Amino acid sequence: MCRIWMYLFSTVGVLFTPGMYHVVAIEVFTSKEATAVNGTSVHLKCTFKSTKPVSEKSASVAWSFRSTGQIKEENFFFYQEIAYPPQEGRFKDHVTWSGNMLKNDASITLQDVQFSFNGTYSCQVRNAPDVHGFAGEIHLQVVQSVKLSEMGILAAAVGGAILLVLLILSIFLTVRYCRRKHEDTGMELERSEWKQPGVL
Known part of the structure; x- marks a missing residue:
């Protein structure tokens, strides 16, 4: 948690540093939709493009989830140098890091998907000073297994x-x-x- 707060404070510091006249926007790419059979695994692919050199220390990714029909988002996964999988909630023991930040890949894999995983997943990438940009969104539909x-x-x-x-x-x-x-x-x-x- 300390690492996360340090990252947040450093991001705010970059935004308000004197002489910073413009902020470069990072581009994030995802597929719009994905389908998974109940009980199987699904790869949520997220790639990004940054104008600045990417390193494990400078780049980070945060994944959030919004259930179908809901407005509130739930942050459940964070990565910077190492993965911070969820320790509680619906995604506990269901998320693994499958990306490679040095290759501009911020993907994750959901294992043993449940019907409660139906919804929209947002992939937000930061690579200071590329700290602005739109999140990539994937709508996941979990279907009945046969x-x-x-x-x-x-x-x-x-x-x-x-x-x-x-x-x-x-x-x-x-x-x-x-x-x-x-x-x-x-x-x-x-x-x-x-x-x-x-x-x-």
């Missing part, structure tokens, strides 16, 4: 039904073909006997 066994049973049932229909259709066509062939052969024999003169 067990592999259920998928296997469904696939087997559909596949079995199709094979059964094809088998019945093949038998029907084969029988019909054989009957027609037999009838055509019988008619040809009758015609040949009728045309040939009888032997006394």
Whole structure:
């Protein structure tokens, strides 16, 4: 926590330093939407562009969450030199750092996602003196999982039904073909006997 407060105070100091006539804005890039199956992991990608050299000490990232239909944001992850994952709340033991600040990557991974994770995630990056800029936002939708066994049973049932229909259709066509062939052969024999003169 001390490191976080030191960073906040240093940021304020940069903003009000005499001779600082303009502030450079940092650019943050994220995908607009992401989908994850309940119980799986999802990678929330966040990259950034800064006009200043990036180092582990100068750069930091903060992730926040806003639940669907809510206005209040919840700060749950911070990174500067090391990761500060949440120690309580819905995201405890669910967030891992998967970025690399030296490669302009501020991504995280949510593990074992729950339906309560539905909402908007904001990625805010700082790289002093690049301390201003818009946060990147990702809307995450968590969907119902389908067990592999259920998928296997469904696939087997559909596949079995199709094979059964094809088998019945093949038998029907084969029988019909054989009957027609037999009838055509019988008619040809009758015609040949009728045309040939009888032997006394």
